[in-house]
Amino acid sequence: MIIIAFVVAIMVIGLLGLAATRPDTLSIQRVTEIKAPPERIFALINDFHHWPRWAPQDRMDATMQRTFSGPADGLGARSDWVSQGQAGSGSMEVIESTAPRQITVRVRFIKPFAALNTNQFTLEPMPEMTRVIWTMHGTNPYIAKVLSLFLNMDRMLGKHFEAGLQSLKELAET
Secondary structure, eight states: OHHHHHHHHHHHHHHHHHHHTSOSEEEEEEEEEESSOHHHHHHHHHOGGGGGGTOHHHHHOTTOEEEEESSSSSTTOEEEEEOSSTTOEEEEEEEEEETTTEEEEEEEEEESSOEEEEEEEEEEEETTEEEEEEEEEEEOOHHHHHHTTTSOHHHHHHHHHHHHHHHHHHHHHO
């Protein structure tokens, strides 16, 4: 029995040590093409009041409550959220807004764990459509490093981005 406990303890310590070697940052990117002008899509991203209509965290968590401060949209616009469900709590602020090409949003998560991410939305005009590139760079907290031993974080978080881009597409195209 002691030998089994010792072996299990060594395995757990080994996994925790392996997790510590994971990168301190992570990056996720997804792309879609939307049959709408960049100006229409830009307005939906640049104004946090529109996010409940397309952002996956708003759509998946009915307990989420948002508050808004700063300008209504663009540089300095801010939204704080709190949730009893999966969305946790945190804040986001537009830190760059270059119409109709690019929006950068700094996101601070408080719950379920502390993290700081930067989301960048790049809109590239094309004939009859707009390519939307959603890129997130952020901290990779230790708990996420442990999870990454068992889960593909790009695939898991990428689904979140894909769902958001699909909702944004449906909204912008109607």
